[in-house]
Amino acid sequence: MTDTPGTLPGLLAATVERQGARPALISGDRRLAWDDVAADVGRRAAGLAARDVGPGDGVALVLPNDVEFVTTFLAAGHLGAVAVPLNPLFTVAELGRHLAGTGARGIVTTGALRPALAAWAAEAPDAPAGLWVADVADLPSGGVTPPPAATADGPALHAFSSGSTGTPKGILRTQAQLVAEADQFYDTVKLAEDDVILSVVALFHAHGLGNCLLAALRSGAAMVLVDQFRRDAVLGAIEHERVSVFPSVPFIGHTLGETRRAERADTRSLRLCFTAGAPLARATYDLFGARFGVPLRQLYGCSEAGSVTINLDGDADALAGSVGRPMKGIDLVVAGEDAAAPLAAGETGEIAFASPAAATGYVGGEPDAGRPSFAGGWYRTGDLGHLDAAGNLYVTGRSTLFISTSGYKVDPVEVEDVISGHPAVAEVVVVGARGPLGDEVVKAVVVCGPDAGDPGGLRRELVARCGGRLAAHKVPRIVEFRDELPRSPLGKILRKYLV
Amino acid sequence: MDTAAIDAQVRTLVAERLRLADAALDGPLDPDASLPELGIDSTGVMSLVVGVEERFDIEVPDGDITTANFGTLRGITGYVERMLVRR
Numbered sequence: 001m002t003d004t005p006g007t008l009p010g011l012l013a014a015t016v017e018r019q020g021a022r023p024a025l026i027s028g029d030r031r032l033a034w035d036d037v038a039a040d041v042g043r044r045a046a047g048l049a050a051r052d053v054g055p056g057d058g059v060a061l062v063l064p065n066d067v068e069f070v071t072t073f074l075a076a077g078h079l080g081a082v083a084v085p086l087n088p089l090f091t092v093a094e095l096g097r098h099l100a101g102t103g104a105r106g107i108v109t110t111g112a113l114r115p116a117l118a119a120w121a122a123e124a125p126d127a128p129a130g131l132w133v134a135d136v137a138d139l140p141s142g143g144v145t146p147p148p149a150a151t152a153d154g155p156a157l158h159a160f161s162s163g164s165t166g167t168p169k170g171i172l173r174t175q176a177q178l179v180a181e182a183d184q185f186y187d188t189v190k191l192a193e194d195d196v197i198l199s200v201v202a203l204f205h206a207h208g209l210g211n212c213l214l215a216a217l218r219s220g221a222a223m224v225l226v227d228q229f230r231r232d233a234v235l236g237a238i239e240h241e242r243v244s245v246f247p248s249v250p251f252i253g254h255t256l257g258e259t260r261r262a263e264r265a266d267t268r269s270l271r272l273c274f275t276a277g278a279p280l281a282r283a284t285y286d287l288f289g290a291r292f293g294v295p296l297r298q299l300y301g302c303s304e305a306g307s308v309t310i311n312l313d314g315d316a317d318a319l320a321g322s323v324g325r326p327m328k329g330i331d332l333v334v335a336g337e338d339a340a341a342p343l344a345a346g347e348t349g350e351i352a353f354a355s356p357a358a359a360t361g362y363v364g365g366e367p368d369a370g371r372p373s374f375a376g377g378w379y380r381t382g383d384l385g386h387l388d389a390a391g392n393l394y395v396t397g398r399s400t401l402f403i404s405t406s407g408y409k410v411d412p413v414e415v416e417d418v419i420s421g422h423p424a425v426a427e428v429v430v431v432g433a434r435g436p437l438g439d440e441v442v443k444a445v446v447v448c449g450p451d452a453g454d455p456g457g458l459r460r461e462l463v464a465r466c467g468g469r470l471a472a473h474k475v476p477r478i479v480e481f482r483d484e485l486p487r488s489p490l491g492k493i494l495r496k497y498l499v
Numbered sequence: 500m501d502t503a504a505i506d507a508q509v510r511t512l513v514a515e516r517l518r519l520a521d522a523a524l525d526g527p528l529d530p531d532a533s534l535p536e537l538g539i540d541s542t543g544v545m546s547l548v549v550g551v552e553e554r555f556d557i558e559v560p561d562g563d564i565t566t567a568n569f570g571t572l573r574g575i576t577g578y579v580e581r582m583l584v585r586r
Contacts, residue, residue, distance in 0.1 A: 228541070229541075229545070230561040230564070231561065232560055232561040233561055251542050251545075251546075255545055255546070255549055258549045258553065259549065259552075260552070260558075261558055405542075406540060406541075406542040407542075433518065435518065441517075441518055442538070460536070460537075463536060463537055463538050464536060466538070467535070467536060467538070472535070472538075472540035472541065473540050473542070475538040475540065476538050477517060477518060477537070477538040477539065477543065478518055479538075
């Protein structure tokens, strides 16, 4: 048995030693025990090593929620390499923007996505030189498993946060920081090896990675992998696999709450259901609770640190609007302008925390050096909120402009850049308009140039332009034309009048 | 319920659930316009599916959520008509 504390291979080894024969991954008809996972991870690590992947090297994962995501992620960790998980629904241009600067040596993807990615890697001027693109099914799987090369302080994950400049901000997290996140969740939520975690939220995103993959790895719980949210698939998985833990996003909770036939499914195994990624509307909480007899709780987290708080309060109804209290090991404050002096209960300010799971900075430095997000061991989230007298956190807004839609954060600047490239557009502002579920929908407000022509035709062109360059959740659902944009006397665009 | 009545109700759903109001489209939505091309992603389609179930008292199984059935207004109206006949 390898002794590598504070690392992903160390976590896997400990779980295998404790309960290697117990179920680990379930995907359709495929069922892997933790022993099988360890064997697959060893083979996959040998395959990556045969492609010259070693400590510190980046490996992009463009994979759906399936067994191969988990084993490739852990194989990269085994080698001390850096996993770069990316959304498989991204266009190749978006993937390219994210890959630039990651130092990735290769991309592991599916047979369906490989041709387009390989063409991009061969032709795009911004593609890293020598980048290989492999169908996960074709990676060599023989050979001797190399010994684990992970170190606690070595980088293990290159994640991304929406930037305020249209360029995603890179976040490097170490093996020890990921292990700390796994420990915090385990110690706070008290998962056990007989828990079954429904893994329908994206594993390439902090929510799925932390609250499904790392949570299972630490506790030995099983993961039921579902690639796409479909109601019959999800309800069937809950019933047949006796799912007990269900991480979701408000949209999924709301949709299931509205689905009458959910009452025919046996969902009594559910014990802990929680959403993250966007505020949970009271209507969604009520619908879900009435349908499933389990409260839909809130978890708060971010790509910089994984999960930060969770609401496990006994009085779920009264505290439904709260994201709960910090995970064990996290210090959290609501800060005023002077970050050193936390605000009192009830006062609204910026949420900041110190956590052993948090990254310590952005790749390439702070986008706004005058007001750094990381300083003195604390991370300022850019989110606004307040604490109640008992220490429960309420997130009430953002000091940044990101739009929360479909469980993702959309950077308006990225969408504005695409629209403003159209010759008929003089000015554009992208905002989050209120959606029907208390979430937001992407809305573009456009001022046309003199030769714009028919607005209906231009709307279609702009939406098609976005559809060709951006993932579907970033494409504006509403395009509104105005003669001019509302501005303050100082010329600042008044976004609140555009929502 | 005739095709026109179903079409009217589907239009109301699209406006309510997707915030794709006629006003934002410069006139009525073309029945053959592709919803994905209007910026409707998979969550938007799912929201529409749940609305269709509730309004017409039908069940839409996972396998029926296809581009043919839910990719255009005409597709949705036709699907609802077939489901109502079958009921």
